[in-house]
Amino acid sequence: MFKLEENKTTMKTEVIAGLTTFFTMVYIIVVNPSILSETGMPFEQVFSATIIAAVVGTLWMGLFANYPIAVAPGMGLNVYFAFSVVGSHGGITYHTAFSAVFVAGLIFLLLSLTKFRQLLIESIPDNLKFGISAGIGLFIAFIGFKNTGIITSHPENLVGLGDLHSPTVLLALFGLAVTLILMALKVNGALFIGMIITSIVAYFTGQLTFDKVFALPSLPEGLMIANPFTAIGDVFQYSLYAVVFSFLLVTIFDTTGTMIGVAEQAGFIKGKSMPRAKEALLSDSLATTVGAMFGTSPTTAYIESTSGVAAGGKTGLTSVTIALLFIIASFFGPLVGSLSGVAAITAPALIIVGSLMMGHIAKINWNEMDEAFPAFLVIICMPLTSSISTGIALGFISLPILKMFMGKWREIHPIVYIFAILFFIQLAFLPH
Structure with a gap:
């Protein structure tokens, strides 16, 4: 199914790549609920909805498109949902706002069934494609530096060097050095091994603690969207056209841009086209629609997928591994939250992958x-x-x-x- 031999990879490599991507992006199952719960939604509802959307989108990507690209609720879109849509458009509730997400997802799904999105990829000039890939690399490297405090806000220069004596900064620099050495030595799975070593050091230095490990997933409010016609009616009743358009436009280009960046990095782009583009592009539109039904903001292909590609991931087995890990994570929310809560554990992977993607310049x-x-x-x-x-x-x-x-x-x-x-x-x- 995954054509491992044809793609010159092995099951072990694909699983390690899946583990690498998962631990680089797993923060979303903690961050997304914390943001959307600001609207009044139960944390447990968003936590479960986040995982459901990630599993649906990533499994589709792995099984039908055979690409090592993960899909999950997107950062930025969740902030827009929580702080610009809910309460800001005629005082609408989060229930009504999810109607806009659902309708945007449906339109997105219809567009993905046509050749429109594939045509979009093929119509983008090469230099813009290279710029998109390099820009994403610079962006995720910046996120890695900023989240760990290596780079901080500065009142005059916008950004500046952080406190190099900070335990978090020292841990991040240690993890970065270890991972770089492993990569220089061409150790398979260097990014994932680097995260494991950094996690061990974080535990023994007191930066990583575990209060609670196990918790059953739940959906306190059940389905947010049970009737599609009601959702469509809400969009007309509350005149949410601009909201739907914003979700649609941003999701199309966030996902398409990210997918181009990951595909370019992995060498999947053939000439001006991307093989199995329709199957790949259906993953996020389907996940957005399903995610809205359970209670989460629009999904997108994750730029962190490049860390798995850098670890050797070349097929959908990487994505299937990621999806299975999300399912397992749904039962270990507190434990995964502890790991993802230490930015220094995942930041080195973001920084290194960012440097690799900058090569497209x-x-x-x-x-x-x-x-x-x-x-x-x-x-x-x-x-x-x-x-x-x-x-x-x-x-x-x-x-x-x-x-x-x-x-x-x-x-x-x-x-x-x-x-x-x-x-x-x-x-x-x-x-x-």
Whole structure:
């Protein structure tokens, strides 16, 4: 099913890759509930919904697309849901807000069944693809540095060097050094082994503690969306068109951009196309729809999947491993929460993978301003705005403008012009 020999990999390598990606992204099952519970939702409801959505999307990705890419509720989209949608659009509740997520998921699903999203991937110019991949790399490396305190906020320069005597910073630097040495020695599964060694040190230095290990998953409020027609009616009744459009636009480009970045890193892109693109793109739209029914914000392909790719993951067996680990994690919420609560354990993987993805900068045509500057905007604006979709938007808007003034407008696919206009509307007039 997974064609291990054809892809020149082994079961052991794929399982290690799955473990690596899982422990790099597992923070979401703690962070997502903590954010969405700000709306008044029970923590246990969101915890279970987060895992259900991750399992549905990641299993589909593994079984039907055969890619080592994980899917789970996206960061940024959950913040938008909790603080910009609930209570801000006519005082709507989280129940009604999930109707908007569900409808966006349905539209997303219909688009994924067509060739639209695959056409989108093929229409994106190569230099933008390289910029997207490099920008995501810079973004996740920045997240790794910032979460551990190696980089901190600065009142004058925005960011600055953190306290190098801090236990968290020292642990992160230790984990980074150990993992880099293992990778330099070409040790298989270096990222995962580095996390294990860092976890052991964290435990013995008192930075990692376990208060409670086991807890049964639950859904205190049952299904959030039980009747699709009611959800569609809520969108019309509360005029949530802009909310649906925002969810749809951001999810399409967050996921498409991330998927391109991971696929480019893994070498899955063949020419201008991505094999089995429809199957892969269906995973997040299906997960978003199912996730909304149980109580979580839209899902996206995870940039942390690149850590599993770097560990050797090449097939859907990596994704199936991740999904199974999410199922197991649903019974060990407190334990997993403890591990993911120590940023220094997972940050080294993010930083190293970020450095690997930055290699795509070398492929950009820096000699042509109309090609180079849009890619530069993508790369620099992703970390500076903390948004993958904003970086992509600015690249999409600037590229057609430069091409038109240089008389090269025919080089751009019509769909790029359409989305340049939609992105301009979103940035100028809609919440983001």
